[in-house]
Amino acid sequence: FHAVACRVVVSPESPSGGKRRQPCRFAPIFAARARGKRARGVVMRYVSTRGYKYASLEDVILNGFAPDGGLYVPERIPVVEPDALISWSGLTFPQLAFEVLSLFIEPTDVHPSDLRRLLDESFAAFDHPDVAPLAKTPDALVLELFHGPTMSFKDVAMGFLVSLTDHFLRRRNERRNVLVATTGDTGPAAAHAAIGRDRVHAWVLYPTGGFISDTQERQMTTIDEPNVHAVGVHGCADGGDDLDAVVAKLFADESLRERCGLGSVNSVNWGRVLCQTVHYFWAYLRAVGPEGVAAGERVAFAVPCGAFGNLFAGFVAKRVGLPVARLVAASNSNGAVHDALAAGVWRRRPLINTVSSAIDIVVPYNFWRMTYYALGEDAAALSAMQDEYVARGEARIPKAALDFLREIFLSDSVVDDATLATIGTFYGSNAGRYLMCPHTSVAVVAAARARARDPEVGGGKIIVLATAAPCKFPETIARALAHLSLDDVPELRHPRVAAQRELEQKGTKCTLEGLENHMREALRRYPRTS
Numbered sequence: 325f326h327a328v329a330c331r332v333v334v335s336p337e338s339p340s341g342g343k344r345r346q347p348c349r350f351a352p353i354f355a356a357r358a359r360g361k362r363a364r365g366v367v368m369r370y371v372s373t374r375g376y377k378y379a380s381l382e383d384v385i386l387n388g389f390a391p392d393g394g395l396y397v398p399e400r401i402p403v404v405e406p407d408a409l410i411s412w413s414g415l416t417f418p419q420l421a422f423e424v425l426s427l428f429i430e431p432t433d434v435h436p437s438d439l440r441r442l443l444d445e446s447f448a449a450f451d452h453p454d455v456a457p458l459a460k461t462p463d464a465l466v467l468e469l470f471h472g473p474t475m476s477f478k479d480v481a482m483g484f485l486v487s488l489t490d491h492f493l494r495r496r497n498e499r500r501n502v503l504v505a506t507t508g509d510t511g512p513a514a515a516h517a518a519i520g521r522d523r524v525h526a527w528v529l530y531p532t533g534g535f536i537s538d539t540q541e542r543q544m545t546t547i548d549e550p551n552v553h554a555v556g557v558h559g560c561a562d563g564g565d566d567l568d569a570v571v572a573k574l575f576a577d578e579s580l581r582e583r584c585g586l587g588s589v590n591s592v593n594w595g596r597v598l599c600q601t602v603h604y605f606w607a608y609l610r611a612v613g614p615e616g617v618a619a620g621e622r623v624a625f626a627v628p629c630g631a632f633g634n635l636f637a638g639f640v641a642k643r644v645g646l647p648v649a650r651l652v653a654a655s656n657s658n659g660a661v662h663d664a665l666a667a668g669v670w671r672r673r674p675l676i677n678t679v680s681s682a683i684d685i686v687v688p689y690n691f692w693r694m695t696y697y698a699l700g701e702d703a704a705a706l707s708a709m710q711d712e713y714v715a716r717g718e719a720r721i722p723k724a725a726l727d728f729l730r731e732i733f734l735s736d737s738v739v740d741d742a743t744l745a746t747i748g749t750f751y752g753s754n755a756g757r758y759l760m761c762p763h764t765s766v767a768v769v770a771a772a773r774a775r776a777r778d779p780e781v782g783g784g785k786i787i788v789l790a791t792a793a794p795c796k797f798p799e800t801i802a803r804a805l806a807h808l809s810l811d812d813v814p815e816l817r818h819p820r821v822a823a824q825r826e827l828e829q830k831g832t833k834c835t836l837e838g839l840e841n842h843m844r845e846a847l848r849r850y851p852r853t854s
Contacts, residue, residue, distance in 0.1 A: 591633025
């Protein structure tokens with residue numbers, strides 16, 4: 325890899341005219357050559373983690389869940405050639421997204437010209453020219469994924485997924501009712517992406533009672549569009565996990581699902597995961613350079629761990645060919661994935677409310693996708709594990725699968741005190757202030773601990789994924805920076821947040837007990853076809 329990624333030059337300053345290597349950070353090679361190779365004649369198909377075969381990309385995107393209740397994954401993960409990977413260095417974010425997504429999307433499913441258009445539209449509303457800039461702090465490289473319309477990493481994939489959904493629905497002349505259970509950032513991103521998409525009705529369900537910030541709630545309830553419906557739900561002891569259970573029941577009703585055209589843009593939808601693989605490639609290629617990462621050098625990524633979709637995307641990127649040393653799963657006190665990797669048992673426990681509320685999740689459903697691969701893509705074995713989990717509230721991970729997971733992932737569980745202290749430390753740094761959201765802070769703490777206990781991570785570069793703008797969490801930032809007046813923290817001021825405070829809030833409120841019936845009645849008003 326390193327030999328391909330570098331060019332050999334003769335330097336008059338080298339002893340005896342010797343040769344030295346220079347990283348070729350911008351190697352302009354045409355897209356056709358840059359694209360990874362598929363096996364000749366093999367068409368990309370999708371299967372369920374519970375065994376259903378086969379689905380087209382269109383069905384995968386529009387339906388979310390597989391008919392057997394499983395999660396869709398590609399039948400095979402394509403591999404990129406090392407020279408193709410480094411040749412992507414000079415691409416813009418939408419151009420890179422086209423190359424990565426083209427590995428998984430057949431031209432017969434989405435014509436390349438349409439794919440380029442959808443991607444360009446998806447990232448047009450971002451307020452940074454790089455879409456996701458890579459910041460250099462004294463302690464870490466930080467990939468800022470929060471420069472989209474709702475200031476969270478969910479915007480990076482959500483805009484594309486909803487655009488792609490709309491594209492397929494127009495082709496079918498159908499509508500979809502998209503159900504979104506959110507603990508903070510997914511709902512606002514989905515609601516914003518649905519604006520103007522008359523084929524898509526977005527139903528964003530969120531738990532009330534302090535599970536999300538006021539800014540996050542307003543990002544959903546101040547949208548005045550006929551196809552965007554915000555539903556605040558009282559009585560969710562387990563937060564978003566309670567909402568996920570109701571959504572699963574609605575999807576299990578085949579008659580309702582078919583009549584109303586239910587779909588999902590949570591990270592159960594493969595389209596979300598697929599688009600999130602792009603920012604791993606982007607971060608790596610932005611880090612490569614004379615003063616950064618050497619081409620071919622393995623790097624680690626520290627990722628706030630909620631439903632595990634972002635981390636699973638990192639695993640896919642690694643399988644495609646990105647040089648990833650370790651993926652650090654950074655959980656808060658809920659720590660479902662950390663507990664599973666430490667003890668080899670995935671068990672459900674009561675939810676703990678934390679300052680990093682968007683990752684307050686005790687059933688990270690994308691971990692089932694990851695476990696499917698850890699089990700050697702054995703759908704029967706995964707189904708048995710899931711059935712055991714439903715029956716007993718826990719499931720043991722077989723040793724071979726656990727070894728596989730531990731080879732890829734490091735994990736940690738971070739308490740609120742450490743989260744708040746790290747926000748304060750980074751903003752008070754003499755080497756340059758950097759303000760981060762509480763979820764990013766969880767990842768920073770986990771990254772530091774990973775450096776201390778893993779030699780490769782400690783001796784190399786680690787990239788932290790910053791998943792939300794700090795201005796969405798002023799109450800938490802105020803606790804972390806108690807010694808400062810918030811008027812002295814300009815990073816908390818954002819014109820979008822200020823504008824939303826002036827708008828009237830809309831939406832519906834109901835109890836968890838009444839949510840299923842409320843949704844059944846509401847959905848029947850919007851059938852799949854006229």
